Amino acid sequence: MGATKTTLFDSAQNDLALLAKAFAHPARIAILQYLASSTSCINGTLVQELGLAQATISQHLRELKELGLIRGSIEGTSVNYCLNVERWEEVRLQFQNFFDLLIVKDADAHCC
Amino acid sequence: MGATKTTLFDSAQNDLALLAKAFAHPARIAILQYLASSTSCINGTLVQELGLAQATISQHLRELKELGLIRGSIEGTSVNYCLNVERWEEVRLQFQNFFDLLIVKDADAHCC
DNA sequence: TCATTTAATCGTAATATTACGATTGACTAT
DNA sequence: ATAGTCAATCGTAATATTACGATTAAATGA
Numbered sequence A, B: 001m002g003a004t005k006t007t008l009f010d011s012a013q014n015d016l017a018l019l020a021k022a023f024a025h026p027a028r029i030a031i032l033q034y035l036a037s038s039t040s041c042i043n044g045t046l047v048q049e050l051g052l053a054q055a056t057i058s059q060h061l062r063e064l065k066e067l068g069l070i071r072g073s074i075e076g077t078s079v080n081y082c083l084n085v086e087r088w089e090e091v092r093l094q095f096q097n098f099f100d101l102l103i104v105k106d107a108d109a110h111c112c
Numbered sequence C: 001t002c003a004t005t006t007a008a009t010c011g012t013a014a015t016a017t018t019a020c021g022a023t024t025g026a027c028t029a030t
Numbered sequence D: 001a002t003a004g005t006c007a008a009t010c011g012t013a014a015t016a017t018t019a020c021g022a023t024t025a026a027a028t029g030a
Helices: A013-023 A024-035 A043-050 A054-066 A085-101 B011-022 B026-037 B043-050 B054-066 B085-101
Strands: A070-075 A078-083 B070-075 B078-083
Touching: A013 A085, A013 B011, A013 B026, A024 A043, A024 A054, A024 A070, A024 A078, A024 B011, A024 B085, A043 A054, A043 A078, A054 A070, A054 B085, A085 B026, A085 B085, B011 B085, B026 B054, B026 B070, B026 B078, B043 B054, B043 B078, B054 B070
Parallel strands: none
Antiparallel strands: A070 A078, B070 B078
């Protein structure tokens, strides 16, 4: 028990759930917002900015990186992190489609 | 340790993370899609539809209900579940704003 | 070289989530 | 009343997530 039964669902459903997981923590939201607002960014800056331990932030960054939402490039002794703009657009559309699918055509058809 | 440090983040960030959590499981995605596709729905139908145990689905339904995404009304011996259309629109906009905030103004400003 | 800086990784504790059997409560039909 | 149905809730096991100190690895500068 305890593990998500992914086999019961199709890949679009599993995909969207995995993406949603990336956004399901305020630190990762904050990281993405911070990366969007600044042209470049290093881990150390985020540690000061967010107030979480360095190891914790590194862990969050890895999750975002694994989903392709951000990219890092080594810059001397530190690392520059940026949003992956193409991927971001892709994910945005995936959520938009999800929300649009649930638009009700006929409000009267609903019961509660 | 182990618990999310919500105090480090603002309420918009915490809110969005909580909403994302609702979408962070394929069963809940599937439930929402199913509710959107049918005009009415009862728990029993979902059990057959999804293949998870009745108790598990009830638990997922409660989470969606607690966030206001769905509503249930007792209909004889069963319960009708529906999307909360107003709330849905609200949440859709919240995600849209999030995705739009991260739109890059100047692609050249980015490094990786 | 050697100390310093920066970020990734390891190990692990605390907490949360997922799943389900069993039970309960509310309503129906006989 | 009593049996049957449906869904919520309880209790709990399995697993996942979150957080952080400690360590490691890689690059820099003295």
